Amino acid sequence: MAAFLPSNPSTSCCSFKFSNLPSKSHVFTLPALPLLCRRSNYHRHHLSLNRVTAALSAVDSPLKSSSDGQDEKSQPLLQVTGLTAVIAESKQEILKGVNLLVNEGEVHAIMGKNGSGKSTLSKVLVGHPDYEVTEGSVVFKGENLLEMEPEERSLAGLFMSFQSPVEIPGVNNIDFLHMAYNARRRKLGQPELGPIEFYAYLYPKLERLSMKTDFLNRNVNEGFSGGERKRNEILQLAVLGADLAILDEIDSGLDVDALRDVAKAVNGLLTPKNSLLMITHYRRLLEFIKPTFIHIMEDGRIIKTGDASIATVLEEGGYKAISGSLSSQIFCPAVSGLLHQTKSNASFMSYVLSPCTPISMSEGLISENLEVLQLSSNVVFRTWEYFMLEKHRLLQVKCPRYVSFFP
Numbered sequence: 001m002a003a004f005l006p007s008n009p010s011t012s013c014c015s016f017k018f019s020n021l022p023s024k025s026h027v028f029t030l031p032a033l034p035l036l037c038r039r040s041n042y043h044r045h046h047l048s049l050n051r052v053t054a055a056l057s058a059v060d061s062p063l064k065s066s067s068d069g070q071d072e073k074s075q076p077l078l079q080v081t082g083l084t085a086v087i088a089e090s091k092q093e094i095l096k097g098v099n100l101l102v103n104e105g106e107v108h109a110i111m112g113k114n115g116s117g118k119s120t121l122s123k124v125l126v127g128h129p130d131y132e133v134t135e136g137s138v139v140f141k142g143e144n145l146l147e148m149e150p151e152e153r154s155l156a157g158l159f160m161s162f163q164s165p166v167e168i169p170g171v172n173n174i175d176f177l178h179m180a181y182n183a184r185r186r187k188l189g190q191p192e193l194g195p196i197e198f199y200a201y202l203y204p205k206l207e208r209l210s211m212k213t214d215f216l217n218r219n220v221n222e223g224f225s226g227g228e229r230k231r232n233e234i235l236q237l238a239v240l241g242a243d244l245a246i247l248d249e250i251d252s253g254l255d256v257d258a259l260r261d262v263a264k265a266v267n268g269l270l271t272p273k274n275s276l277l278m279i280t281h282y283r284r285l286l287e288f289i290k291p292t293f294i295h296i297m298e299d300g301r302i303i304k305t306g307d308a309s310i311a312t313v314l315e316e317g318g319y320k321a322i323s324g325s326l327s328s329q330i331f332c333p334a335v336s337g338l339l340h341q342t343k344s345n346a347s348f349m350s351y352v353l354s355p356c357t358p359i360s361m362s363e364g365l366i367s368e369n370l371e372v373l374q375l376s377s378n379v380v381f382r383t384w385e386y387f388m389l390e391k392h393r394l395l396q397v398k399c400p401r402y403v404s405f406f407p
């Protein structure tokens, strides 16, 4: 039975209810959707939303009170260190040592040539069963993400919008959203919302995304155009909230107006406490959603990190400009400014990932203009202290951000 929807949330109707739900129980989460898709023949008949646990960290609004953390320092939300992963079936290595740090309140964009491993990284983060992690660590909100099931990752506050959002035959959109939302409320010990209350909560989000109410009555993503699927993904994010939302090519298939709507909705969800990791090929998205950092991925690694200027370099000169002539340039203004302050060449000898915990050794030379580093191996500066050896004198400096160098 199709859901009856009031045209306006203020319209009340005592007998108003969403459609009947499938009765068999099966748990799934948003990150588990690809799994569902792969097993759709089975799950089509056995899926039930009775126990849908798709849930993210925030419920009434993904916006946690911004005053909560006003005086607090921004905390690391996601720390990926030396992550390598293979395709589970073939054991082919796709991720070859990814380092990434996302702090609260930051917007990160990952760009890179086709096949460089961007989607694989995001799928590995949400626990996609097609991949096996072989080395490295991922800490999310202080916990080992790799030890969590996909469902737990979702419950912990990780949301992913896939490049190709899957269809869920037999499950209509509003039922899906309503139950996922209530599942989260249950988990947080909050009372569930009835259909009318939920619709009142949902309606402004639909409006913000310029989505027609018809979409709510249709099965999740079934028959949706590419652009409609993307909008629908953002609607899910807006309803469920997230500490870290990973949006894989959310701009693909969107017309200019749709892109603007989606960007506006995403920007409206950002707070000093949550973060966004976007995968994109185009600067256009980054004009609407301003990134704190842009990372360039190549052959399973992040080879560059910097500010929004990277996207301009890329647009004008292509990836050749990034991995060629600019290969050793420091894009992080904070770090290059810091290096300027040292006023002389220095051998870079070691760095620490946390105070007093040396984890790697590297050597390099800071050039005359102090903006270019030539390093013999990969180096990651983190937010913590690092050390420089200048003429046998140890300089201890603070690096306010991190940046990775891969000569």
Ligand SMILES: Nc1ncnc2c1ncn2[C@@H]1O[C@H](COP(=O)(O)OP(=O)(O)OP(=O)(O)O)[C@@H](O)[C@H]1O
Residues within 6 Å of the ligand: 087, 094, 112, 113, 114, 115, 116, 117, 118, 119, 120, 121, 130
């Ligand atoms: N499940 C899989 N089976 C076989 N090959 C895979 C699988 N997953 C990823 N790959 C391969 O790994 C490489 C990286 O793929 P991935 O989708 O991560 O790239 P991408 O950077 O997201 O590319 P694009 O920009 O085209 O979306 C590609 O060569 C891809 O064919």
